[in-house]
Amino acid sequence: MTDEKDWKDLIIADLGKVVTGKTPSTSNPEYFGGDIPFVTPTDMDGRRIISTTERYLTEMGANAVKGSKLPEKSVIVSCIGSQMGKVAIVGKPCVTNQQINAIVVSPEYSELFVYYSLSLRGDEIRYIGSGSAVPILNKSDFSNLPIAIPPLPEQRAIAGILGALDDKIELNRRMNRTLEAMARAVFRHWFVENEEVESWKVGKLGDLVTLINERVDATPQKDNEKYIALDDMPSKSIDLSQYRLGSEVNSSIISFKRGDILFGSMRPYFHKVGIAPFDGITRTTTFVLRPKKDIFRAFALYWFFSDEVIEFSTTASVGTTIPYVRWETLENYEIPIPSHSLMEKFTKFFQPLWLKIVSNGKQSRTLAALRDALLPKLMSGEVRVRP
Secondary structure, three states, rough: OOOOOEEEEEEEEHHHEEEOOOOOOOOOOOEEEHHHHHHOOOHHOOOOEOOOOOOOOOOOHHHHOOEEOOOOEEEEOEEEEHOOOOOOEEOOOEHHHHHHHEEOOOOOOHHHHHHHHOOOOOOHHHHHOOOOOEEOOOOOOOOEHHHEEHHHHHHHHHHHHHHHHHHHHHHHHHHHHHHHHHHHHHHHHHHHHOOOOOHOOEHHHHOEEEEOOOOOOOOOOOOOOOOHHHOOOOEEEEEOOOOOEEHOOOOOEEEEOOEEEEEEOOOOHHOEEEEEEOEEEEOEEEEEEEEHHHHHHHHHHHHOOOOHHHHHHOOOOOOOOEEEEHHHHHHOOOEEEHHHHHHHHHHHHHHHHHHHHHHHHHHHHHHHHHHHHHHHHHHHOOOOOOO
């Protein structure tokens, strides 16, 4: 591994207790609905520390799988299926499902260092577990993964550098979620719960936006375009700062412009809707919607983002294996249309919030790139950090 004499070549099992998760019987309703987080790979959504989850267990449910209980600061790794290689730290005592292996890290090691070391090795974990129909890295093979570890003071120093970058990224994420919550609350107060709604004229979503279908050929010219895949779009957030390069896509490509609304039409229940902060390309699994007037943009965005429209899109979807909503269906969804002056007022309120969201997202992407560049150098000992 490393040539540094003070680094040790160990295996995962040397770092602490390895625990494989387990799901309590779903046929017993008394096991679910408590306040103990039940972590699945779906909850591992890029957060470094997971304290909230989609599902929770009761004390009875956790006791039913008591051998899988994890203390705070355990490092978890998804080891089965398409989401193999995700890594996180649990922020409070919890239970995971059977798709996750965990390390209850011993005090002589830094759980944050272990997290960063494993977060670098997603491709390796996926490769080792790719030998069967359902990719899996079992507990035994996971426990025997090699890992290079420096002395504890250096572990903490390395984790401190990387952690400071992630702390700022997390702060930006929380700030953006707060700004988005403000915008959603004002939208619903002005346009959904307003007492005057019933007297407004009835319109349709298609009155506000035009579906753009500007196809892009798979030529070398598009390889350096900013490409937003459906996977890059966050759930329940309008921040579309994450992108990759167009060289990763070669079919069903369409272009979008800065300010276009992107709506994830495939599996719409994932609630992927946002405004493009730059020109770029996407695939036809995402609707590119261009506001017919600038004052429609914010108003239209939050209608498409609304729970009502997401629920309608999900219910109206066609296709069983991969459900998707047709534009011909979605554009006819009826909404109350207020005066242009009220929409303009909402636009003026929303615009500075959106610009701040874009700025935070851009900064976070820069910080993440710096973190990702430092990570392999720090974890290999190529760059040393003295405590």
